[in-house]
Amino acid sequence: MIHRLLCLLLLWLSGASLATADERLHYPAREMDGEAPGRLVIHGALDPTYARPILADFHARYPTIDLTYRNLDTLPLYRRFLEAPGEVDVLMSSAMPWQYRLANDGHAQPLNTPEARAWPAWARWRRELFAVTFEPIVMVVRRELIERFGRPASHADLLALLQRHPEVLRGRVVTYDPNVSGAGYGYAIEESRLSPRYWDLIAAFGATDTALAATTGEMLEGLIDGRFWLGYNLLGSYAREVVERHPGLEMVVPDDYTLVTQRLALIPRQAPHPDEARRFMDFLIGKAGQQVIARETSLGAVHPALTGPGTAWALRSSHGDALRPVTLGPGLLATLDDLKRQALLTRWQREFTRHQASLAPTASQDDATRPADARQ
Known part of the structure; x- marks a missing residue:
């Protein structure tokens, strides 16, 4: 029963995915004078159709970082992380309860940057778990x-x-x-x-x-x-x-x-390339990355300074208090x-x-007079 529960709950939102699981995107580093090469490994439960413009923009800004993105369903992503927490630098998933559990259990490291401190309180847990879509x-x-x-x-x-x-x-x-x-x-x-x-x-x-x-x-x-x-x-x-x-x-x-619902991102405490991870997270929750989300995807940007189409602000402007974001907290x-x-x-x-049930025949009825589906 517990194993079945795990399998079902870890499908949270991944059931909507339109892509094949375990796809891989790779953006090789380019050599540039005066800049040391870096590496970044991201695992995400995000269709490459939506991830690609975000990753491409980041890599264009930081071309010396060798960037690997692996798209996984939420169950393999969660299991793989627990088996090898030191192989990934950034973890993104639509499985909100399980991302929260990872952070709550001490698997996330804090992001103490100006971008993180400015992120809306309703869209983060401490400074360890960040909602990046709407x-x-x-x-x-x-x-x-x-x-x-x-x-x-x-x-x-x-x-x-x-x-x-x-x-x-x-x-x-x-x-x-x-x-x-x-x-x-x-x-x-x-x-x-x-x-x-x-x-x-x-x-x-x-x-x-x-x-x-x-x-x-x-x-x-x-x-x-x-x-x-x-x-x-x-x-x-x-x-x-x-x-x-x-x-x-x-x-x-x-x-x-x-x-x-919102996709949650965190930096694992054992991230092998923490500097690159912090750079990517700053980009993802910063204005530049959020503009890519608003402009080139239908995921919905969260950044409070963005007010155009494809943003949480625009959706709130048209639908107001009717919007009920899933609360990022212990209730998950x-x-x-x-x-x-x-x-x-x-x-x-x-x-x-x-x-x-209201149409079901009474127990006194002869079984032969019951509809076929009632006898099954």
Whole structure:
């Protein structure tokens, strides 16, 4: 049970990845007069599509540093680090609870630089763990649904839509399965704390035979080919780029509340090249690196001085208090508690199957008269 919990929770957000795991990017050092060569090794659970512009800009600024980036899923990344904590200089992961656990357990070294001291308090833990992106959790809707029923702008709108049109929408909605997706499980925990109507929404999903998926990529594929009309709780940074390429889709940032997840970076205490690691972290949380994130990716820049498109400021300006970033603090460790996990998943399954249970035949009925699926 503990091993299964580890495997599931370490999929937190990695389920949205659109890339093959364990890809490697290498930027060899160039010799320059008067500058000593350096080396930097980064392990990240970040698709190379998004990592490449950040790394390329850093290497252009510091060409004498031999830079290696290895893209790993969150489980291999975490395991590999614990097995060999002295092989990597910077660790970046979307698995927020596990990054927090590493820092809390003493695996991160502090970054005492002006950039670190200026970083927003809500986006760091001490000066050891830094949130470097701002990624909303969104809905993606096909135009057919909007034209027929209107645009669901909030969770309340979505609930009303599901309750009013269960037959039309039967099998046309998709969301995460929290039993197999760490992302879906994490979002379920956060939403159950945020909204008193959350369990009504799960019951409505069950009543419309909502499809359950393991990844954002899987949901997007079904939305693109028209199997689904609405996807719920997709990672916005990945969804945005797909929606921009497919005019039949629209991304909806709910205006009542919207979870925001963040990728966390740290310098391991045993980093073999600490000077280069500090230089990269300063770049990553500095204005230059954050401008690359805002300009060349859909990850969302956090730097408080940046106010244009692709920034947390822009998203806050358009959605205000509806944005609810996952809190970077001890509460993250609650998601790793086995008893709490089992309790939440048990209730989730009960609510999702509430409609089927209400239609189940009574024990007095002859077994031969029951629907086939009730006899199985």
